[in-house]
Amino acid sequence: MPTPPFAQAQRQWYHWFMATARGAQAVRDDRTGFAHIHWENWAPPGWFDEATFQRVARAFDNPDWVDVTLHSYRARWDEAEPDPRSQWLEDKVKATATLSLPAIYIQGSVDGVNPPSASKAVPGKFAGPLRSSNSPAWVISRSARTRTRSRAISSSFSPAIPPTCPTPSTGAC
Incomplete structure (x- = not known):
């Protein structure tokens, strides 16, 4: 994927944040806080309430949530190798x-x-x-x-x- 223009990179700050060791550690240390800021940024006003977010946030306690999340963003920017199990799909998408x-x-x-x-x-x-x-x-x-x-x-x-x-x-x- 090509590097986006500065304005788009600014909107996608979290992609770059997760590509750094300190950013990855911050996500590991406060996965719920990391997800919450995105819900606030991405959702139209009134789309969710705190009780709803807290119910969903239990999923962030899944043991592989941080690793899967970090890998997803890092791989799309070539900061991590794609999962070899899905390479066939990556190749198919790129060829389409x-x-x-x-x-x-x-x-x-x-x-x-x-x-x-x-x-x-x-x-x-x-x-x-x-x-x-x-x-x-x-x-x-x-x-x-x-x-x-x-x-x-x-x-x-x-x-x-x-x-x-x-x-x-x-x-x-």
Whole structure:
């Protein structure tokens, strides 16, 4: 992967932080704090509460969470060797110039890590039908309003994409 422009590198500071021995140690010492700052940075306001985060944070106590997380970011920047068990997949991904399947690409208009300007090359990665939308940050919830927005998004892309109905618990949209 090529080195990004300075502005993108600044948005992805945590990638570079984890590539250093001191950054890796900081993640090992406070994995929950490390994850929490990303939830705060990445989530639209109101998307999660502390109780939800604390329930999810138990997963960060998994013995291999830090090693897997560090390796994932280090390998994408060639700061670590890819896992040999997945080399076949890495090779296949790198050999794939474009995807020919139908796709929908939704870009958050206020994405603090990958803003719309960082996604200009996305259409060139698809040879099949591609619909895209630059959407504002939306809070994910199970409300009727969200289901209505989901249907509106789906129908705006293609009539061939059915709305997400019915709701399992009620059978209603």
